[in-house]
Amino acid sequence: MRLLKDQQRVAKEHFDTTIFLEGIAGTGKTTAAIERVKQLIRSGVATDSILVLVPQAALAIPYREALRRSRVATGGDIHTATIGSLAYQMVDLFFPLIADDIGFENPLDRPHFLSLELVQYYMTRFVEPEIEAHDYFNSVTISRSRLYTQIVDNLNKAALVRFDPQTIAERLKSAWRGDVEQGYIYDDAQISANLFREMCVRNNMLDFSLQVTLFVEFLWKLEQPRRYLMQQYKHLIVDNIEEDTPATHDILRDWLPHCESALLIYDSESGYRRFLGADPVDAYQLKKLCQTHIKLTKHRVMSSDIQAFQSEMARSLNQPAPKSPKNSDAREAIVYADNRYHPQMIDWAAENIASLVHSEGVNPAEIVVLAPYLPDALRFALQTRLNEHSVPNRSHRPSRALREEPAARTLLTLAKIAHPQWNIPASKYDIAYALTASIAQFDLVRARLLVDIVYRNRQLHPFEQISNEKVQERITFDLGNRYEQLRQWVDAYIQDEPLPLDAFFSKLFGEILSQPSFGFHDRYEAANTAANLIDSARRFRQTVNKIEPHLDTSPEYVAMVDKGVIANLYIRDWQLEKRDSVLIAPAYTFLLSNQPVEYQFWLNVGSSGWAQRVNQPLTHPYVLSRQWTEGRRWEDADEVAVNQETLANLALGLIRRCRKKVYLGFSEFGEQGYEQRGTLLMAVHSMLRRLRREEEHV
Amino acid sequence: MNLPEDFVFSPSSLQDYVDCPRRFQLKYLQRQRWPAAEVDEMLEFEKRMEQGQRFHQLVHQHLLGIPADTLTKHISDESVRQWFETYLKNGLTDMPKTRFPERTLTIPLGKYALLAKFDVVAIGDKAIIIDWKTSRKIPRREWLAKKLQTIVYRYVLAKGGSHLNKGQTIEPEQIEMRYWYAEHDGATLSFTYDKEQFATHEANLLHLVDEIDSRPDFPLTEDMPRCRFCTYRSLCDRGTQAGSLVDWDTMDTDDVDLADFEIDIDQIAEIEF
Numbered sequence: 001m002r003l004l005k006d007q008q009r010v011a012k013e014h015f016d017t018t019i020f021l022e023g024i025a026g027t028g029k030t031t032a033a034i035e036r037v038k039q040l041i042r043s044g045v046a047t048d049s050i051l052v053l054v055p056q057a058a059l060a061i062p063y064r065e066a067l068r069r070s071r072v073a074t075g076g077d078i079h080t081a082t083i084g085s086l087a088y089q090m091v092d093l094f095f096p097l098i099a100d101d102i103g104f105e106n107p108l109d110r111p112h113f114l115s116l117e118l119v120q121y122y123m124t125r126f127v128e129p130e131i132e133a134h135d136y137f138n139s140v141t142i143s144r145s146r147l148y149t150q151i152v153d154n155l156n157k158a159a160l161v162r163f164d165p166q167t168i169a170e171r172l173k174s175a176w177r178g179d180v181e182q183g184y185i186y187d188d189a190q191i192s193a194n195l196f197r198e199m200c201v202r203n204n205m206l207d208f209s210l211q212v213t214l215f216v217e218f219l220w221k222l223e224q225p226r227r228y229l230m231q232q233y234k235h236l237i238v239d240n241i242e243e244d245t246p247a248t249h250d251i252l253r254d255w256l257p258h259c260e261s262a263l264l265i266y267d268s269e270s271g272y273r274r275f276l277g278a279d280p281v282d283a284y285q286l287k288k289l290c291q292t293h294i295k296l297t298k299h300r301v302m303s304s305d306i307q308a309f310q311s312e313m314a315r316s317l318n319q320p321a322p323k324s325p326k327n328s329d330a331r332e333a334i335v336y337a338d339n340r341y342h343p344q345m346i347d348w349a350a351e352n353i354a355s356l357v358h359s360e361g362v363n364p365a366e367i368v369v370l371a372p373y374l375p376d377a378l379r380f381a382l383q384t385r386l387n388e389h390s391v392p393n394r395s396h397r398p399s400r401a402l403r404e405e406p407a408a409r410t411l412l413t414l415a416k417i418a419h420p421q422w423n424i425p426a427s428k429y430d431i432a433y434a435l436t437a438s439i440a441q442f443d444l445v446r447a448r449l450l451v452d453i454v455y456r457n458r459q460l461h462p463f464e465q466i467s468n469e470k471v472q473e474r475i476t477f478d479l480g481n482r483y484e485q486l487r488q489w490v491d492a493y494i495q496d497e498p499l500p501l502d503a504f505f506s507k508l509f510g511e512i513l514s515q516p517s518f519g520f521h522d523r524y525e526a527a528n529t530a531a532n533l534i535d536s537a538r539r540f541r542q543t544v545n546k547i548e549p550h551l552d553t554s555p556e557y558v559a560m561v562d563k564g565v566i567a568n569l570y571i572r573d574w575q576l577e578k579r580d581s582v583l584i585a586p587a588y589t590f591l592l593s594n595q596p597v598e599y600q601f602w603l604n605v606g607s608s609g610w611a612q613r614v615n616q617p618l619t620h621p622y623v624l625s626r627q628w629t630e631g632r633r634w635e636d637a638d639e640v641a642v643n644q645e646t647l648a649n650l651a652l653g654l655i656r657r658c659r660k661k662v663y664l665g666f667s668e669f670g671e672q673g674y675e676q677r678g679t680l681l682m683a684v685h686s687m688l689r690r691l692r693r694e695e696e697h698v
Numbered sequence: 699m700n701l702p703e704d705f706v707f708s709p710s711s712l713q714d715y716v717d718c719p720r721r722f723q724l725k726y727l728q729r730q731r732w733p734a735a736e737v738d739e740m741l742e743f744e745k746r747m748e749q750g751q752r753f754h755q756l757v758h759q760h761l762l763g764i765p766a767d768t769l770t771k772h773i774s775d776e777s778v779r780q781w782f783e784t785y786l787k788n789g790l791t792d793m794p795k796t797r798f799p800e801r802t803l804t805i806p807l808g809k810y811a812l813l814a815k816f817d818v819v820a821i822g823d824k825a826i827i828i829d830w831k832t833s834r835k836i837p838r839r840e841w842l843a844k845k846l847q848t849i850v851y852r853y854v855l856a857k858g859g860s861h862l863n864k865g866q867t868i869e870p871e872q873i874e875m876r877y878w879y880a881e882h883d884g885a886t887l888s889f890t891y892d893k894e895q896f897a898t899h900e901a902n903l904l905h906l907v908d909e910i911d912s913r914p915d916f917p918l919t920e921d922m923p924r925c926r927f928c929t930y931r932s933l934c935d936r937g938t939q940a941g942s943l944v945d946w947d948t949m950d951t952d953d954v955d956l957a958d959f960e961i962d963i964d965q966i967a968e969i970e971f
């Protein structure tokens with residue numbers, strides 16, 4: 001793409017100064033920034049002295065891909081980071097310098113970095129008993145895992161906004177003017193956060209919030225780590241600063257005067273990660289510290305009809321509306337369907353997508369399907385329909401948790417049988433299911449028949465012990481033979497010293513399940529699932545055993561999986577992303593990937609979810625922000641204003657990331673069968689009515 | 699063409715190809731995981747990886763200026779402590795003073811890129827690449843000379859190391875690749891370099907990349923014993939049991955690739971929507 005004049009200034013000038021670049025989405029800020037990186041390298045700057053800093057890892061992908069594709073001769077690697085990854089690397093490297101000063105009980109021990117999974121585990125293990133004993137949160141009706149996420153989220157906000165974590169409840173309560181119950185909830189959240197933090201300090205455990213705190217409040221104040229970063233990275237490219245937090249902004253305040261060049265990129269009218277501590281107002285103040293200011297105003301993504309749609313929607317959402325281009329028509333940019341029932345809307349979307357792909361030759365990667373939330377049922381229904389139409393598709397997350405994948409269930413069930421000392425029973429159904437997955441061509445009917453006979457006293461007995469020959473024949477001797485191989489392997493394992501769970505899984509996978517004529521042989525997806533489960537179990541053992549060397553982590557892991565605490569995430573890091581496929585994602589996930597497409601399908605347009613901030617009963621992103629005035633109260637009017645702003649930013653943000661057309665899918669009755677009349681739908685209706693009136697008037 | 703346009707080669711991916719084309723295909727082209735055991739004593743193997751990783755980290759920290767006694771206080775593993783003491787004794791012998799720990803260089807290689815991650819590069823009149831080894835055995839020199847790591851590291855530094863040398867090209871004759879063995883009181887095996895080797899290596903590497911990119915299939919290795927230590931053995935129908943760690947120790951082998959063992963930072967930092 002040819003760069004416009006202002007983009008060229010960003011790309012080719014000011015290599016010895018600091019630039020503040022602003023503009024709404026789609027004006028080519030990131031494109032210009034990528035070009036700047038290339039020019040920097042061409043001008044002789046060492047590649048590894050350039051740091052691309054972003055609020056979340058996915059936002060660095062366009063940089064990495066573009067630079068890899070370009071044939072710029074690089075001498076090193078472009079480094080990309082988030083505040084979280086910087087904090088992790090710095091703490092990992094420089095921990096010995098601060099170990100004595102941070103109040104840890106065992107300063108000479110190594111720190112243990114906690115994954116999200118382990119945070120949930122330790123919450124369940126140590127904080128949950130306290131919550132239950134004292135009946136905390138008895139009026140809150142969200143799942144335990146979301147409850148823990150929010151307790152930790154408060155600690156994260158304290159670290160990222162930089163306030164004392166002991167003041168979480170005080171801050172939240174001072175702004176609250178509703179029933180007293182909410183005050184108790186905030187107190188409970190404070191107590192739980194304190195308990196969790198104390199536990200971390202006792203055991204050298206570092207969750208995200210402590211990593212950030214150690215980096216920002218301790219390491220960054222020491223000369224050596226600060227010099228290390230400043231000397232290594234002399235050229236900064238900081239994208240989406242409006243989605244980043246005050247901790248990052250403060251680091252930049254110190255860093256900017258010392259770097260050789262910097263480009264700070266501010267996306268106006270965004271702030272989608274506010275509920276994670278993003279602070280666009282704080283970000284904008286960095287402008288003062290930059291020597292050159294550039295604003296991009298020309299859209300490089302939207303067609304003129306889409307621009308007209310943006311203007312008309314802005315009017316309907318009571319936002320300042322840019323002028324529509326000449327000869328443009330908002331209605332040409334949208335396709336609107338009024339369905340009565342939810343499944344009809346899904347059919348409508350799938351048919352239109354299929355027609356775009358198969359009849360009009362649109363690349364599936366240029367299509368996204370978005371909804372405010374993406375429950376499993378909707379995702380599954382969409383994927384099924386798209387598969388029926390032979391449209392390649394992908395979802396930002398698979399529809400099942402890792403522990404529910406057949407391969408993972410199989411491994412877990414066989415682990416229970418192979419470790420009778422755990423006393424964790426497996427049901428007959430689970431065992432039959434595991435046999436069908438373990439042995440090729442074994443169907444569930446015959447597996448159940450077999451299990452009914454051979455599984456007694458929590459043990460698998462030999463096939464030859466089946467006295468009824470007819471039954472043996474029905475199961476077949478071939479399957480019986482392979483069952484015997486598996487059974488004997490398990491038997492031999494039981495006689496030996498037990499292995500840690502991950503090692504057991506690996507051995508079972510390698511020696512039996514993935515061998516020819518067994519169920520995982522040639523089944524690449526099953527192997528990937530097994531690998532993910534093994535990673536999860538290994539990380540669990542390695543960290544937990546360092547903290548509690550005497551705990552038998554294997555049954556603990558299995559029990560926690562059964563309880564739904566761990567193995568929920570499915571990280572498909574090794575798998576090839578199906579790049580040329582339709583993306584199905586929650587609207588915010590798409591927005592934050594910051595990659596425009598030609599066609600968008602918005603589903604459930606009538607849902608009130610488009611205009612609601614994320615439900616967080618234990619926390620409050622606005623009150624725990626640096627912009628909150630002490631002593632102020634959060635009023636109903638604030639909530640209304642925020643919801644309006646949320647909807648406008650979301651809808652307009654999506655439109656600005658669309659090149660050609662938006663398909664608006666609506667069903668009178670939502671998934672639950674209720675009538676749908678959300679604010680977005682009202683805005684669309686009012687826009688259409690107004691356009692019709694204006695046309696009649698003309 | 700077999701390779702995606704943004705493919706980046708590394709010494710270990712090239713070594714995998716040379717050892718077994720099928721392994722290269724599974725691991726880097728199909729990116730297929732196959733989580734069987736590499737050796738029979740998995741825990742001992744894992745412990746060695748952790749020790750190796752910890753030692754590398756200590757040296758990195760030391761080269762960044764953290765005092766040795768501060769670091770020593772934090773070492774709990776006896777082997778690692780001894781290795782670190784050996785390093786303090788002779789690990790930096792005659793190393794030029796400008797040292798770059800844990801540096802990655804990427805250079806173009808034909809249509810693709812080639813990456814080398816150095817433990818340390820020290821630059822002065824000479825340019826010394828050091829690779830810290832914690833393996834039990836020192837391999838034969840001839841074996842090590844043929845390793846892609848020995849070839850690629852020197853080639854990449856000669857080709858793309860100028861920015862570590864104030865913009866001046868590093869001449870092949872300046873370069874030395876030095877393997878340093880912690881378990882053997884800091885014994886070293888060194889490989890010098892010259893223009894002739896550089897030209898030969900360049901031609902060979904380009905030829906290798908061409909071959910990988912254009913070959914119609916990726917056959918299984920004929921060197922069957924290799925399969926004992928390869929996790930894909932069941933997929934290739936090359937046996938059931940992992941090879942023994944005792945055998946591993948007697949062979950010419952390398953340290954385990956620590957890159958396979960790195961923690962996924964995003965796992966720690968990301969917050970779910």
Ligand code: SF4
Nearest residue numbers: 718918925928931934
């Ligand atoms: S098992 Fe043997 S043939 Fe198969 S990939 Fe590994 S080394 Fe190659």
